Amino acid sequence: xxxxxxxxxxxxxxxxxxxxxxxxxxxxxxxxxxxxxxxxxxxxxxxxxxxxxxxxxxxxxxxxxxxxxxxxxxxxxxxxxxxxxxxxxxxxxxxxxxxxxxxxxxxxxxxxxxxxxxxxxxxxxxxxxxxxxxxxxxxxxxxxxxxxxxxxxxxxxxxxxxxxxxxxxxxxxxxxxxxxxxxxxxxxxxxxxxxxxxxxxxxxxxxxxxxxxxxxxxxxxxxxxxxxxxxxxxxxxxxxxxxxxxxxxxxxx
Numbered sequence: 001x002x003x004x005x006x007x008x009x010x011x012x013x014x015x016x017x018x019x020x021x022x023x024x025x026x027x028x029x030x031x032x033x034x035x036x037x038x039x040x041x042x043x044x045x046x047x048x049x050x051x052x053x054x055x056x057x058x059x060x061x062x063x064x065x066x067x068x069x070x071x072x073x074x075x076x077x078x079x080x081x082x083x084x085x086x087x088x089x090x091x092x093x094x095x096x097x098x099x100x101x102x103x104x105x106x107x108x109x110x111x112x113x114x115x116x117x118x119x120x121x122x123x124x125x126x127x128x129x130x131x132x133x134x135x136x137x138x139x140x141x142x143x144x145x146x147x148x149x150x151x152x153x154x155x156x157x158x159x160x161x162x163x164x165x166x167x168x169x170x171x172x173x174x175x176x177x178x179x180x181x182x183x184x185x186x187x188x189x190x191x192x193x194x195x196x197x198x199x200x201x202x203x204x205x206x207x208x209x210x211x212x213x214x215x216x217x218x219x220x221x222x223x224x225x226x227x228x229x230x231x232x233x234x235x236x237x238x239x240x241x242x243x244x245x246x247x248x249x250x251x252x253x
Contacts, residue, residue: 117156
């Protein structure tokens, strides 16, 4: 009797094992799903304590605070100059679009999205300006990049709180050309200064000569009209000056 009972239990266990194998072969799991039966849900919960069904549900935690990221790009200007640009981006995801971001991009969305769209936008904007304009109109370039990149990132569910150009340099040839131009301008300024100085000195000499000529003319006129009276006056003035100088000597009274 006991043998028969054990035999029945053995057959029943074998039947359960076979049934379990059949059921297991008919089921599959999607690793990215946060709910093993319904997949990723469109429900986004904020901070605080929440409940989930063990084994069935899995929470995916996203950091929704603004985070910085620097993206270096090498591109070309309108006049075909190599430009090295580094863009600093302060970004965060749109909380309501986290399910879509997770299913379509992944948890490393910033690594997958920001470098590609930043390179795309920078190449497009920089190509509209030549090298000189990139220097003199840097604020305009930065604003155009910010507007275009913000619009592009919004299609991926990202918010850009700040976009700024932190680094902007050019190739070696262009840098040397700019330095040579600056040296030439400085030399031209120095030459112009020398010419202007000579002109001023020339004008001063002419004015001085004209003054001496006018003084001589006045003296000649005075002599012609006053006769010997002016000469005697000059003699008295000279004698007075000599007497004053002699009076200051300690050996002469």
